Amino acid sequence: MTHPPSGFRALLNRRASGTTLTPSAPAAPLLEIAALTKSYAPGLPPVLEALDLSVAPGELLTLLGPSGCGKTTTLRLIAGLETPDSGSIRIAGREMTAPPVPPERRGVGLVFQDYALFPHLTVLGNVLFGLQGLPRAGRLARARETLALVGLTVFEGRYPHQLSGGQQQRVALARALAPRPALLLLDEPFSNLDAQLRHSTRQEVRAILRQSGTTAILVTHDQEEALAFSDRLVVMRAGRAEQIGPPHEVYAHPKTAFVANFLGCSNLLSGTASGRVARTALGDVPLEDPAQGAVLVSVRPEHLAFAQPGEDGTPVTIVAREYKGHDVTYAVRLGGQELLVHTSGSEVWPEGAEARVRVTCPARAVQ
Numbered sequence: 001m002t003h004p005p006s007g008f009r010a011l012l013n014r015r016a017s018g019t020t021l022t023p024s025a026p027a028a029p030l031l032e033i034a035a036l037t038k039s040y041a042p043g044l045p046p047v048l049e050a051l052d053l054s055v056a057p058g059e060l061l062t063l064l065g066p067s068g069c070g071k072t073t074t075l076r077l078i079a080g081l082e083t084p085d086s087g088s089i090r091i092a093g094r095e096m097t098a099p100p101v102p103p104e105r106r107g108v109g110l111v112f113q114d115y116a117l118f119p120h121l122t123v124l125g126n127v128l129f130g131l132q133g134l135p136r137a138g139r140l141a142r143a144r145e146t147l148a149l150v151g152l153t154v155f156e157g158r159y160p161h162q163l164s165g166g167q168q169q170r171v172a173l174a175r176a177l178a179p180r181p182a183l184l185l186l187d188e189p190f191s192n193l194d195a196q197l198r199h200s201t202r203q204e205v206r207a208i209l210r211q212s213g214t215t216a217i218l219v220t221h222d223q224e225e226a227l228a229f230s231d232r233l234v235v236m237r238a239g240r241a242e243q244i245g246p247p248h249e250v251y252a253h254p255k256t257a258f259v260a261n262f263l264g265c266s267n268l269l270s271g272t273a274s275g276r277v278a279r280t281a282l283g284d285v286p287l288e289d290p291a292q293g294a295v296l297v298s299v300r301p302e303h304l305a306f307a308q309p310g311e312d313g314t315p316v317t318i319v320a321r322e323y324k325g326h327d328v329t330y331a332v333r334l335g336g337q338e339l340l341v342h343t344s345g346s347e348v349w350p351e352g353a354e355a356r357v358r359v360t361c362p363a364r365a366v367q
């Protein structure tokens with residue numbers, strides 16, 4: 001759970017003109033972070049350790065990782081709400097850390113989990129609040145334009161408590177977008193919404209950001225959200241970026257056991273590799289990349305299937321079944337280890353059954 005930081009009001013209060021940053025060249029990164037390190041107290045291990053990150057203009061990047069890995073701290077450092085111990089943050093080519101640029105002059109907008117709307121202001125009033133630097137006529141036009149962008153024109157006279165959670169989050173988005181920030185930071189913005197609303201709001205927000213060409217960083221610990229939302233994602237672990245890439249690449253080619261299990265789930269088997277094959281408890285498993293010697297092999301549950309009569313397979317016992325309609329996940333026992341097998345819903349095996357499984361795709365050797 002994250003709350004609006006103390007500098008939030010300052011960010012909302014920033015002048016809408018004159019502080020908005022535009023990238024100097026379209027190809028240059030909009031945000032560049034280099035060797036960013038932060039500890040909250042002397043003697044404690046750093047919360048962020050030499051983090052490198054770059055975000056292209058218009059890109060939607062997600063920071064994904066377990067609680068406490070430093071996601072919110074990264075956003076707070078970018079926004080200027082925390083000071084780094086060392087390292088550099090450049091937004092649109094401008095160094096933000098030395099000398100420190102105050103939050104309200106960074107061209108950064110923020111959206112939080114709990115919306116942080118002002119309850120005594122109408123929807124329009126909330127959006128206008130972020131535009132105090134513009135002439136009154138300009139403010140009204142820009143606020144209404146942004147409310148139209150998020151599809152809330154008809155609600156402009158309502159108060160936050162008269163809106164659904166998803167609508168409130170779109171007001172918060174409008175308020176953050178109205179001053180045309182160079183970079184939008186979204187800190188777990190969908191976590192307060194129920195599952196269905198979370199899904200639709202996420203899609204709407206993504207479409208709005210795309211339509212407005214906004215560069216954004218989303219913080220989440222929800223892997224499905226990260227996969228669906230981002231152009232690239234950063235899997236963070238203990239203050240470091242463990243792997244960065246487009247969602248499908250990171251999912252298909254995890255470099256470490258941590259990434260394989262944090263983004264989706266994976267069966268990890270120890271084995272001995274010789275070129276493109278590893279000998280494991282599942283037999284000889286084909287490898288995507290050649291390796292030698294002792295390896296840890298990651299096999300996605302959807303890359304295991306039950307062998308049909310006549311097909312080779314390793315004998316297993318089915319210990320549990322989770323039927324989900326369109327598909328089924330089985331836990332199977334193989335020696336002393338339990339593996340997950342993900343199959344289509346058309347194939348239903350009873351618990352306790354003896355079956356055989358086979359690997360259907362080349363696997364990854366991970367660190």
Ligand SMILES: Nc1ncnc2c1ncn2[C@@H]1O[C@H](COP(=O)(O)OP(=O)(O)OP(=O)(O)O)[C@@H](O)[C@H]1O
Nearest residue numbers: 001002040047066067068069070071072073074221
């Ligand atoms: N103001 C602070 N003072 C001291 N320690 C802090 C402070 N803020 C965060 N921390 C610590 O820094 C670490 C990283 O916190 P951070 O909020 O960045 O993690 P996170 O990945 O965003 O976690 P979550 O998903 O739970 O929000 C945690 O161990 C946290 O307890």
